Amino acid sequence: MITLNDFLIISAALFCIGLYMIVSKRNAIQILIGIELILNAAILNLVAFGKHDSLNNSGQIFALFAIVLAAATTAVALAIILNVYRRYKTIDPGKINNLRD
């Protein structure tokens, strides 16, 4: 039988890898992948705890909402990244240091 702790440990590992990617990478797309990893760690926790709620399915339903939210945020973030690339010709977040005017 798989216990809750096993899921929580894997999700903690994924969260920390995502955190490392966000802090250390110099490329906006890889930072986005780090954010997705953190979101997936949260969804894994929701699903693991949702196993103990067969009446309302709260964990699974909010996992679905989180997946949809991740899709929406990714679409907007990629539009922003493409705009930034068009303006600065780079997607290194450290080099983007001008306001519009």
Added chain:
Amino acid sequence: MSLVRVLFYLMGFIAVASALYAASTTNLVRSIFVFFVTLFALAGLYVLALADFVAVTQVVIYVGGILVLILFAFMLSGKETLDVIQQQKGKFFSIGKLPAILLAVLFFIVIINVIFKADANNLSWVKDSIANNNTITPNAVMIDNIGVNLMTRYLLPFEAISVLLLMALVGAAHLSRKEGSE
């Protein structure tokens, strides 16, 4: 050791190892494609947590939608993005990345501590749910229950999500329109 446990360790190992590889490689294309593998392994973990509908949704939306979007952004942003990566030739363990590694490891230690202190298997509501037969069993069909709950108990968050999706769609279309076309 039962088959389920073996599968769980296999999926968990694949998920964590591929995520580590995606974080450590300096090649953006490899990083994106290895992220595919992480998402598939996570879908397998959801199946092992008895959430098959969430697993299918994960494959459809993440692998089918988000990763294609990321690949689009990568291909549209051209050669310079690759140059940015080639500049930082350093290996996984270079001195410039030490603070990030330290932060991640310390966070991991703290979270593991919290997990073992919280002792999730003995939480009162988890014990209640096991005692009241409220735990999902492997042969239960949950999909119709999810549908009914989505349309009754969780209708308000469902509507809020739909409005937010519309906003994100309009926002993304507005952001990606050509500059100075109005």
